Amino acid sequence: MGSLFSRLKKGLSRSRDALSKMVPGGAVDALSEEEWIDIEDALIMADCGGELASQLVSKARKGRGSSIESLKTSMLGMFPEISAVEMPADGPFVLLVVGVNGTGKTTTIGKLATMFGKDGKSVLVGAGDTFRAAAVDQLAVWVERAGADMVRQHTGADPASVAFDTVQRGVAKNYDVIIIDTAGRVQTDRGLMDELAKVRRVIAKAYPSAPHEVWHVVDAGTGQNAVAQVERFREVAGSTGLIVTKLDGSGKGGIVLQLSHRFGLPIRYVGVGETLEDLMPFDAPSFVDSLLPEHVA
Ligand SMILES: Nc1nc2c(ncn2[C@@H]2O[C@H](COP(=O)(O)OP(=O)(O)OP(=O)(O)O)[C@@H](O)[C@H]2O)c(=O)[nH]1
Ligand SMILES: [Mg+2]
16 A cells, blocks of 8 residues: 555655645645635636535635645535445446547456456456557557457447447456446547447446446546546446546646546546556555645645
């Protein structure tokens, strides 16, 4: 946990630095109106969203102790209760991974396949991004590294057909985990969103209880458009959880809190870099501790 936490802290340093300038360590009842306004502005700049920033500050102002401690408590209270991912008892666990272009879906799948593999689980990955041959090759490298297997078809094949094949094969061969990659798509593209809905439907035809989870991968640097993305992907693909990547590259760590709070969706993992260890299971207390500066007495 120690090293995970230090990686998370390092990854969130940009967001933390931005907030550090604005959040004094002093006692809550000693902060001026202006100081609270500065804190609220800093939270908005970190992409917490206007409404949530104002809620956070008004809750924190009622707290005791330092402004930092009280903001941490108020942030923690904004995360929804999260239950563990449930693995089906009678067949493979099927995970569908969705999101807009370039958010980190394929690398995240590589990292997840590695994690499941280390856990002793057999993993089958479906190369559902059939637009570019390079996309399949990129996935193949990760899959091989993870010691997993992959189902692929020719470039331009119907992604729903790849998904169907993968799930059917995964069930027949008794894999523990099946992960389906999909091509990135903008949430306003009607045709591509319909295609995604079809992928989901077809998975259920091959295996009625599937997909058991649909994880939407969001780039932390997206800004407020992330809200529209999460809304639309949930509508079309039935997202059950979020993965927020590239937290290392942006000062916008507040997006994690905003999305989770607004949609009541669990954040399953966060990405803070490009290496295998930089994708980590999400833990709200560690996240909040990394996002805000240390307590200053
Ligand atoms: N800095 C940083 N880079 C990341 C992170 N996660 C992914 N990336 C990088 O983001 C880039 C895009 O990753 P991909 O996995 O190809 O993204 P994708 O969502 O599959 O992209 P499309 O399939 O084209 O939609 C790669 O260069 C990754 O290494 C992260 O947490 N931090
Ligand atoms: Mg990809």
